Amino acid sequence: MSNLLTVSPSPHVHSDDSTRKIMYRVVYAMIPALLWSVFIFGIDALRVTLIAVAACIAFEYLIQKYLMKINPSVTDGSALVTGILLAFNVPAGIPWWIIVIGSLAAIGIGKLSFGGLGSNIFNPALVGRVFLLISFPVQMTSWPVTRQSDVDAVTSATPLGIIKEGLTNGTPVSQLLPDLPATSDMLLGNMGGSLGEISVLLLIVGGLYMLFKKVITWHIPVSIIVSVGIIAAIFWGAAPQNYVNPVYHLLTGGLMLGAIFMATDMVSSPMTPKGQIIYGVGIGVITISIRLFGAYPEGISFAILIMNAFTPLINTYVKPKRFGGK
Amino acid sequence: MLKTFKKGGVHPPENKLSSGKPIEVLPPPASVFIPVAQHIGAPATPVVSRGDTVKVGQIIAKSSSFVSTNIHSSVSGKVKKVDFQADSSGYPKQGVFIDVAGDEWIDEIDRSDELKKEFELSGEEIVRKIQDAGIVGLGGATFPTHVKLVPPKGMKADVLLINGVECEPYLTSDHRLMLEKTEEILVGTQLLMKALNVEKAVIGIENNKPDAIQLLTEKSKTYQGISVVALKVKYPQGGEKQLINAVTGREVPSGGLPIAVGAVVSNVGTAFAVYEGIQKNKPLFERVVTITGKAVSSPSNLLVRVGTPTSVLIEAAGGLPENSGKVISGGPMMGRAIASLDVPVTKGTSGILLMEKEQSKRKEYIACIRCSRCVSVCPIGLEPYLLMTLSEKQIFDQSEDAKIMDCIECGSCSYTCPSNRPLLDYIRFGKGKVGQIIRSRKK
Amino acid sequence: MSITVIYTVATLSVIGTSAAVILYFVARKFNVYEDPRIDEVEQNLPAANCGGCGYAGCRAFAEACVKANDLSDLDCPVGGNETMNKVAEILGLEAVKKDARVAFIRCNGTCDHRPKTNIYDGATTCAIASSVYSGETDCQWGCLGYGDCYDACDFDAIELRADLGVPRIIDDMCVACGACVEACPKDLIELRKKFPKDRKVVVACRNQDKGGVARKACAVACIGCSKCEKECKFDAITIENNLAFIDSDKCKLCRKCAPVCPTNAIIEENFPPRKIKVEEKEECNTAK
Structure with a gap:
């Protein structure tokens, strides 16, 4: 464009920190615990995490785009954090459809019904978890055996x-x-x-x-x-x-x-x-x-x-x- | 442990590109525009008109009330007109246009470089001379200095703080002044001490200027009552309230003036101007301005006549870089972006900062994630996130209760906000509105 | 049936009865008498709660009407004369007939007319932009275009026109509540008399700079030349601070002023096209 000067109120510099960076830092912080759970519970842990993340991101995108009719903000990383946290809160052996329901509760009820990131009163992942705990008490408390345990049990x-x-x-x-x-x-x-x-x-x-x-x-x-x-x-x-x-x-x-x-x-x-x-x-x-x-x-x-x-x-x-x- | 203020604060990259550049004298430009309102308070009244010939140092606008100050011509030549033009406030302001011819100074000014330490004036005489010389706070707020030196009834200052903090990134004019006019600043400080009738003066300098700290500590030994304190680098330490807190530990009460805790703060530039105004009879018509920016070919510190257009300064520093997107009068945290390069240098212009196009635009802002960083960096202990929302929704009675008027507009909140929210924009707006409400209530 | 059931029913009945008695006495004790006419008046108000009358909502206005001895100072701009007549009927008072009004944004500084001289990049509200500086153009008086008026309007009567850079009032929707007048930091919006077919002749400019400065900033700025003032036979036009103003209460829509304006700062709207004769005259003038 032309060489017009920009005028804006002070301050004219920014710390360059961003919400997305903060979200990714939370994700990095969760990686060690995630790797450990894969080590302990096997590939099931990874499966649960990936499903939760994918479902959370998908629900956020779909609800924002088609129900709220606003520009989807999935790239801010908050749905990713919610997905991982939700996965962290369920047993590794849980069926996939329960995770998807939990993700819908977390994103739909816990977050977007209040207006989206920043407006939610409750932690979305916990809303998802408690929703599942009350709806599916059996599945939510069937803990898979750890790799190390020598007992022959499911x-x-x-x-x-x-x-x-x-x-x-x-x-x-x-x-x-x-x-x-x-x-x-x-x-x-x-x-x-x-x-x-x-x-x-x-x-x-x-x-x-x-x-x-x-x-x-x-x-x-x-x-x-x-x-x-x-x-x-x-x-x-x-x-x-x-x-x-x-x-x-x-x-x-x-x-x-x-x-x-x-x-x-x-x-x-x-x-x-x-x-x-x-x-x-x-x-x-x-x-x-x-x-x-x-x-x-x-x-x-x-x-x-x-x-x-x-x-x-x-x-x-x-x-x-x-x-x-x- | 170095001293600093207790609450909040940020540490933006310092970028003091021009700290090694000695002060150069910029010759008078071809024409100047000298606004009659270069200070907080009532604008001065012009006393020259079209066609008058003026000399350097001559009064061209007279102080119109106590909280006001004289404006002197910075050049010699012919008055072209008295008219309106935009200054750094962004609105057209009245001022005097002068076409420069030669450089003829009024006879009273002592133009020698000789250091003059002795003075025999009384406190009142010093205050009067400061008022006559049109000296205002040169740190940027441009509060008339003589007003500060006369405390309200029943209040008494016990310490004078000289502000050599220069916490704004990029700016180096005070730093250079401290290195090159060390003794003059110290004499100026003594004059201010005498005017205030205090025994003690402390010069506060941030630790990123070790040469200035060392030099001033060395030289101040021969001046009674003056000491130097090194401070930890933290923005906004140069704010009056923060400096008082950092050096003395006192807290200026909410809504109060520094004098309420017995302190008066003056900038090093002001101390130097006081020296020149009294010992050399030289009114305030020129000042040191840092001209800087990452793309500027030669960042420098220039001694500039008031009224010089910004474009002349930029030429002197190697011209306007190709991809300039923003020109700021002042520092990056509190300076004002200017819309045109015709904006003149005034008494309060501490620097001209040129920003590249990429840095000029703000990023789009998103929802507040309540990370509470704005709360933790606010040096006044306010809740910027809340004040912004209240201003947005125009709920001004609540923002008044939330102490919006105490905001010093340092910009730490907007600087830190990870969601890029324009917190200060809204707070400043709310402050304006609440101020109006308070004034209308008093009537 | 065990004794427990009887016991429970009895207890609850006693509690319920005593609560009813207490409520009865409390309601009598704290009863506040309210003039029933307030409700009646309120029912006839538009219930827009816009504040255009100067009161905090329709209820407050209804109370004020009931208290008042004459209705000349009270007016519901939304409901207009019809509503006020009904109110007057209820209260047995005389309604004062008032001209309907409509808001008008007195700036025609569109992108074509008013070149940009810088770019604003702050919070996008007019109030904040105007507290920062005079605006993106050299005209310090004109519309900033960030739509504070649009946000203030409860009746969808203002449209933001990205193609123009200045908002426009939709006359059919405007109820003249005055919310936009309050919201505009540049004081551009005026409530003018509403003429039949929404016709209007108005100076669409607020620039008080001297002619040359104003003209340089904007092609359609009023330069205060007073040609229109001389043309007006009804004393409707006044010039103050280099700016012409047409008083809509005096204006007779004769359209004599518009052709003489050298900068086209006077806008005519919703008139049939001018006859060719007039256009010829215009051409003659410009040819000179």
Whole structure:
């Protein structure tokens, strides 16, 4: 075009960071845990992940184009993240059609019905997961055996499942312990569970990468983990026969996945550090309450969804400290 | 640990391309346009008319109220007309057009280079002379300096801060001034201290100018009460409130002036102008301007007469590069893009920045993903994402409660936003509206 | 039937009855008397809630009407005389007949008429652009074209014309609520008297610069030459700050002013084509 000068308001430079870059950094952070799950559960893990990703992207494109009639924004990478996270939250052996239904719930109900990226109140992947958990409880809790297990079985139980069932039946903790994996196995991820939640170590590696790349801040994960740890320790200290060691609570189930990848979802978490700590502690308290007293062995997804609903309220009442304010 | 302000801030690439270039004197151009409003406050009233002959340093527009200041001719020649032309604000403003003939200065100005340290003036006399010399804050805000030096009743300054931070990327005019006019700045600082009746002055300099820090620390030893503080490089440290916070740890209260915490901030350029205005009787009609940009063939620091068209400066730096897309008066974070190269240099022009075409256009913006980076970088602790939405929806009572008026328009939020949202555009608009509402309420 | 069922039914009945009693007394205690005419008036209003009357919605306007002793200061621009007559009937007052109005954007600085001298690249609203600088052309008075008026219009009466660069009012849809007048930062939009067949003669310019400057910025700028003022027999045209203005309440649509305008700043709309005689005269003038 001609040599006309451009006029725009300041600032005239930009940090060159973009939403897409942030989304891809989240994807990179999830890759170690994904590889581990492929190693543990075999090619099934990859199959589930690919189906979830493809379904999420396809639904986002189709709904935006034909229902909302807006320019599809699938390239921003958020559907990719939702797809992987949804896959991380289901057992590796789940039938393909259930994943597709979950993806539709995640993208259609969880995200686009609120207006798309940035407007959703709840974490879309968790909406998908909880939708599936309630609709298909059997399939959603049929954990495939891990590669290492020598037992000749088709399904195995998660450590939290063993604990819940045992304690509900009145078995003391000491008798349950032999059934539970060793601490090192829990750290590495050599145990039953959802696709992406098993390897605590690799999830933490991903979390550190995101922390380093400034995708997340420490406030949410630390406050969740610390509050879960403290409450579990109090109960364990008071009645060691009725409650398990807090280490089991920290290293098993979806706690790490939830604390590092799901609760930190920018869209549905509070804006200020103080608010993020309130939110994190809330998730921790609800999670451990469900685990100790609820009907489900695991509660982090419900806890996150419940606190998601509180996020707007937290944003309204917890303001950053103003410069020069009282 | 180096000192810095506590809250927020960003670190854009510094790009100080011209920091090694000594200040060169740009000869007067063929014609100038000197706006009568080069400061915050009431525009000055022109006192010359068509056909008048003026000399360098002669008053051409008189201060019209207390918060206003004199405008002096920067050239000698004949007044062509008093008319309107766009300045960097983007709107036509009244000013004096002068056709340059020769370079004849008024006799009062001492044109020698000799350093004059001693002065025997009282504080009031210094303030009056500063007012007469038309000195304004040269950091960019152009607040008349004499107003700052007279604190409101019941308030007293205890420290003078000299701002040598120059946190804007690209700009180097203050840096060069500190290196080349070190002693003059220190004498100017002493004059300001005397005018304010304070015992202590601190010169704050960011750590990316180690030569200036060293030189000023060395030279300031012989001046009583003046010290130098090195600061961590962080934008917007050059903001008044941020500098006070970085150096003294005090926080200017919301809606208050720096004097409320006993501090007065002046730019190094202002200190130099004060030196020249008082010791050399030289009113403010020229200043150092950085002319820079990645495509500019020779980025430089020029001593430019006020009123010189931007095009003359660009010529002096090697001409307008082929693919220029944007010309900014000031730095890249807070400067104003200008629509025409006829826009003159004014007292507040610290630099001219030329951007290439590729960098001139903003990227398209998308939805807010609530990453909260704008909140974490805001040096005032505001919530830019919220203020933008409130402005967009025109809910101004809520934005007032959310302290929109405290925004210093540093642009850190727009700079960081990964969704490229024009946060500051909307906040500035909202600020304007809320300001109107507050004013109409007072009436 | 066990005792539990009876017990449950009894308890619920007691709770329900006592709640009803409490509600009855509370409703009486906090009863607010409202003039029934307010509802009646409101039902006859267009329910557009546009704020064109100056009140916050139709309900507030209805309250104001009921309170008022005469209706001369109150007008519903959307409903027009018909609505106001009905309101007057309900309240037993006299309606004041008012001329219907229609909005007009007084800028014809289309892309052809007004060359661009720079490119704006900020948030695309007129309010923000005008706070940044004077605009993409050399005319600091004219339309910016980002459509704040379009956004403000609740009645789809404004169309954005990418081909022109300035929006246009669709007269049939316009209810003269004045929302666009408020929204325009350049103060370009005026509510003018609505003539039969939507005919209009209007100075489509707000440029207050001196003639030369205005003309240089835009081919159809008013240069304040006052030729039209001299031509007008009804004192409808005034010149102020180098700018002509046609008062639509005085204008008789005689069309004498338009041909004399040297820059075609005066626009005539919805008239039958001029007779050939006039065109000849025009040609003579330009030939000189």
